[in-house]
Amino acid sequence: MVSIRQAAAAATAAASALCVSSPATAAPSSMLHERDCVEVTLPRAVDSAETRALVPSRYDLTPLVGPNGIVAARLWVYTYTCESITVDGVPAHGADGRSTVSIGAVQVAARDGEPVDGFATYVLWYATDDPVAFAHLRARGWPAERLTADTEATLDIGAAGAPSAGTWRVDAPGVAYKLRAVSTEPAPEPVDGGISFFHDGHRGDLEMAVSNEELATSPAALQADFRRAGPLPDLLLNPANAVIPAGVGINDDGIYSAPMFIYARGSWTSEVRPAP
16 A cells, blocks of 8 residues: 555645554454555545544544635545455465455544654555455454455556556445546656554554555546445535546646546555554
8 A cells, every 4th residue: 555655645745432452452463465556545635523533532633724724634545456465475366366455544643642653544444355365354353344246446557658547446345436547657666665554443453554665656637436435425524525527637738737646556565463
């Protein structure tokens, strides 16, 4: 998850209660290695009070102040498909050899009063179509759901500098949406950095620490329908923003103009472990 991984950090710079179990009950860590991935990341401004009810009080939400002075929270939607995945070193594949993941997560600034290290979020949903990854994550207490057979990913990837496009239909228990992104294909290169996803649950307080291996990002134009995307439609400050019409993010000159809509290519590792 590091299309947003680096992208989210860049976007942040550009833009400037649940039951908590004892860490002693946490399961051992689990490592996912996802390679040759195509990811689309976008943020949505959501109501702070409504979102607050979904995130444990120990986490401080990152405030987003709009031009009208309204303070909101930011929910990030990550959708990506990878050509290769290993789980704890064992190759694992979905039915078609690829694996697709959908994540909805709220950006947070602090945990237990301490500022988070780097870019961090609290997970509202996480869904994968890979049965091995799903089983390992659930066994460790991560709130993974299975994407259904109705989930589809169609990728039309060009050479570096050429047009690329990705179309997803995502379907999981409680979460369903459609998304299409067009962008200019970037050329991944080795990078550092990453992102943290937190979740407090019945197996303890967990962190999914994502570390980039290689990554490149480009701004994208999107078309999407999030009207059934879990809690997102009810959280939006403007309900109309649940639907993104075709062409949003590209201007009349054909220039991608929405830097917060992020298309990324890369590979990364994701370690689920007890939160620090």
